[in-house]
Amino acid sequence: MKSKLTVLALVLGAAGLASHAAYAQVKIGFVTDMSSLYSDVEGKGGAVAIQMAIDDFGGKALGQPIELLTADHQNKPDIAATKAREWIDTQGVTMVFGGTNSGTALATAKVAQEKKRVYFNNGAGTSALTNEACSPYTVHYAYDTVALAKGTGSAIVDKGGKSWFFLTADYAFGQALQDDTTKVVLAKGGTVVGSVKHPLNASDFSSFLLQAQNSKAQILGMANAGGDTINTIKAAKEFGITKTMKLAGLLVFISDVHSLGLKNTEGLLLTTSWYWDLNDATRKFAARYFEKMKRMPGETQAADYSATMTYLRAVEAAKSTDADKVMAQLKSMKIDDFYAKGQIRPDGRYVHDMYLMQVKAPAESTKPWDYYKVVAKLNGDQVFTTKAESKCSFWK
Amino acid sequence: MTISLPGLLSQLLLGLVNGSFYAILSLGLAVIFGLLNVINFAHGALFMLGAVLTWMAMNYLGIGYWWMLLLAPLAVGIVGVLIERLLLRWIYKLDHLYGLLLTLGLTLLIEGVFRSVYGVSGLPYDAPDLLADSTDLGFMVLPNYRAWVVVASLLVCLATWFVIEKTRLGAYLRAGTENPRLVEAFGINVPLMITLTYAFGVALAAFAGVLAAPVIQVSPLMGQNLIIVVFAVVVIGGMGSIMGSILTGLGLGVIEGFTKVFYPEASSTVVFVIMVIVLLIRPAGLFGKEK
Numbered sequence: 001m002k003s004k005l006t007v008l009a010l011v012l013g014a015a016g017l018a019s020h021a022a023y024a025q026v027k028i029g030f031v032t033d034m035s036s037l038y039s040d041v042e043g044k045g046g047a048v049a050i051q052m053a054i055d056d057f058g059g060k061a062l063g064q065p066i067e068l069l070t071a072d073h074q075n076k077p078d079i080a081a082t083k084a085r086e087w088i089d090t091q092g093v094t095m096v097f098g099g100t101n102s103g104t105a106l107a108t109a110k111v112a113q114e115k116k117r118v119y120f121n122n123g124a125g126t127s128a129l130t131n132e133a134c135s136p137y138t139v140h141y142a143y144d145t146v147a148l149a150k151g152t153g154s155a156i157v158d159k160g161g162k163s164w165f166f167l168t169a170d171y172a173f174g175q176a177l178q179d180d181t182t183k184v185v186l187a188k189g190g191t192v193v194g195s196v197k198h199p200l201n202a203s204d205f206s207s208f209l210l211q212a213q214n215s216k217a218q219i220l221g222m223a224n225a226g227g228d229t230i231n232t233i234k235a236a237k238e239f240g241i242t243k244t245m246k247l248a249g250l251l252v253f254i255s256d257v258h259s260l261g262l263k264n265t266e267g268l269l270l271t272t273s274w275y276w277d278l279n280d281a282t283r284k285f286a287a288r289y290f291e292k293m294k295r296m297p298g299e300t301q302a303a304d305y306s307a308t309m310t311y312l313r314a315v316e317a318a319k320s321t322d323a324d325k326v327m328a329q330l331k332s333m334k335i336d337d338f339y340a341k342g343q344i345r346p347d348g349r350y351v352h353d354m355y356l357m358q359v360k361a362p363a364e365s366t367k368p369w370d371y372y373k374v375v376a377k378l379n380g381d382q383v384f385t386t387k388a389e390s391k392c393s394f395w396k
Numbered sequence: 397m398t399i400s401l402p403g404l405l406s407q408l409l410l411g412l413v414n415g416s417f418y419a420i421l422s423l424g425l426a427v428i429f430g431l432l433n434v435i436n437f438a439h440g441a442l443f444m445l446g447a448v449l450t451w452m453a454m455n456y457l458g459i460g461y462w463w464m465l466l467l468a469p470l471a472v473g474i475v476g477v478l479i480e481r482l483l484l485r486w487i488y489k490l491d492h493l494y495g496l497l498l499t500l501g502l503t504l505l506i507e508g509v510f511r512s513v514y515g516v517s518g519l520p521y522d523a524p525d526l527l528a529d530s531t532d533l534g535f536m537v538l539p540n541y542r543a544w545v546v547v548a549s550l551l552v553c554l555a556t557w558f559v560i561e562k563t564r565l566g567a568y569l570r571a572g573t574e575n576p577r578l579v580e581a582f583g584i585n586v587p588l589m590i591t592l593t594y595a596f597g598v599a600l601a602a603f604a605g606v607l608a609a610p611v612i613q614v615s616p617l618m619g620q621n622l623i624i625v626v627f628a629v630v631v632i633g634g635m636g637s638i639m640g641s642i643l644t645g646l647g648l649g650v651i652e653g654f655t656k657v658f659y660p661e662a663s664s665t666v667v668f669v670i671m672v673i674v675l676l677i678r679p680a681g682l683f684g685k686e687k
């Protein structure tokens with residue numbers, strides 16, 4: 001009888017170990033826009049970049065193979081949140097990797113916080129992720145609306161663009177970008193004469209653009225992204241808006257410039273965290289990515305690679321997938337790779353330098369994807385939300 | 397917010413431009429539904445196909461805009477013949493839902509293929525040189541191309557209406573809609589007529605696609621964004637009513653345009669609000685006949 005009990009105990013113990021081991025396996029759940037207007041900004045390219053990082057890491061962490069799950073949230077916060085919850089509950093995902101679209105990011109970050117899982121985000125812009133809506137489990141890695149506003153917004157006001165009219169995508173991201181840019185413009189002595197909100201993924205912008213033109217503002221601040229920015233710029237050119245107003249692209253991706261062509265985007269100022277042609281290390285990554293995707297990586301995809309590496313290094317250093325241990329590790333380590341150099345702050349913001357860029361004229365571009373020239377390097381400590389400005393509850 | 401008269405006039409004009417697209421697309425849907433009883437969900441994808449073909453012809457073959465105005469509808473019409481002969485033919489006896497599902501599946505396929513080849517950011521296509529300038533109307537600067545869109549689609553819409561309502565061929569079509577067996581008994585090849593009607597309906601979509609290429613970025617998603625609104629237009633106008641869909645298309649374009657000024661946040665939903673109201677008051681649509 002006693003020996004039977006011992007066997008039973010052993011079996012149970014082994015089963016317990018097995019389930020514990022299953023939890024120790026690193027699983028990354030990547031949920032982003034895979035099919036709609038933001039899918040060129042990150043999309044499948046983001047998944048490819050994450051997989052590249054996993055492969056470069058050796059495919060294993062804590063002695064077990066690393067698994068990557070992907071899903072398309074279709075820009076719907078409820079789908080993103082449900083997917084994250086399902087992954088955590090049934091698949092044992094150890095890190096939720098949220099992509100483009102701020103609405104989905106805010107919803108997913110909340111789920112991750114509730115379930116105590118590490119949450120990374122690259123594609124979403126809203127600065128609320130590390131400010132009003134900050135969470136001890138969130139890492140906001142690439143850029144945010146504050147950095148975009150302080151970068152592009154202040155550069156344009158400094159150049160004399162004092163009066164602004166905003167064309168804003170009608171959801172969390174657009175509103176955040178407009179608010180953050182408004183603060184910068186007002187602080188520098190500029191004025192905001194009006195704004196109009198357009199539905200996400202609108203097809204016709206001419207009507208909104210005429211309203212902007214009638215405002216007589218000097219600057220049209222485009223607080224939108226991806227396909228919406230592309231169609232805005234195209235229509236602005238067609239309706240001659242660009243003759244009386246200057247366009248300010250507050251979030252412009254290299255895929256947008258590629259799609260519109262330099263002829264339509266020449267001279268545009270923009271803020272980005274990364275560009276493929278900065279130095280040898282960026283070019284090396286870009287060449288590898290290009291081989292797989294047949295297009296150059298944008299900042300989001302480069303950040304996806306870097307963020308995955310950073311997370312895996314933190315897991316190895318913490319020797320655990322436990323969210324609290326990994327977060328402590330993430331916030332104490334120095335990050336320095338081809339993407340950027342810096343540190344993750346207590347509020348979850350990865351602070352690194354940003355770049356103010358200008359789109360080249362067609363004649364200045366000497367090779368394919370040769371689109372940007374660096375105007376200024378923006379110091380990370382100043383360009384992101386500062387501690388004095390922060391409303392994050394646990395970063396006081 | 398105060399809105400000046402010139403401001404309203406310009407929005408009216410812009411509304412007409414968008415309305416022209418709605419009109420020509422909903423007309424195609426109405427023609428197809430009238431004779432085939434199929435709710436053609438693939439309409440948006442075929443609209444997109446028209447635009448993408450235009451871009452491809454320019455970039456790979458150097459064929460310009462004006463030729464594509466003719467060639468793209470022809471090519472998509474042939475695609476339409478294939479779809480009707482190979483797929484739709486088998487499901488006429490089944491419930492409407494099957495046609496809807498089949499054409500929705502086709503849409504996902506077509507859009508998926510182009511999305512994986514070209515991505516979603518879209519491909520730039522410039523207006524033809526002849527129409528590249530714009531005219532200062534005093535109250536606004538109107539790109540000549542947009543004016544052309546209104547003229548071209550109105551001409552095509554009216555020609556279609558004339559053929560269907562006023563000619564012998566149109567009489568056969570309308571008779572075929574009412575009672576196909578009887579028309580067949582008179583020696584008219586109804587199956588052929590059905591095939592050609594479908595081809596014509598989707599050719600209209602392709603024509604709209606060519607018109608749209610210089611206006612909105614040519615992208616695999618361009619049809620998806622438009623088609624839902626167009627379905628609402630058809631429902632409001634009345635399924636199968638030719639003039640109804642033309643007038644409703646233009647009218648809703650204008651209403652949507654004004655909404656963009658008075659309450660822009662609602663501009664993507666106003667059409668559906670109207671749809672609900674119309675369905676409550678006149679279930680067969682504004683111009684539809686109750687059966």
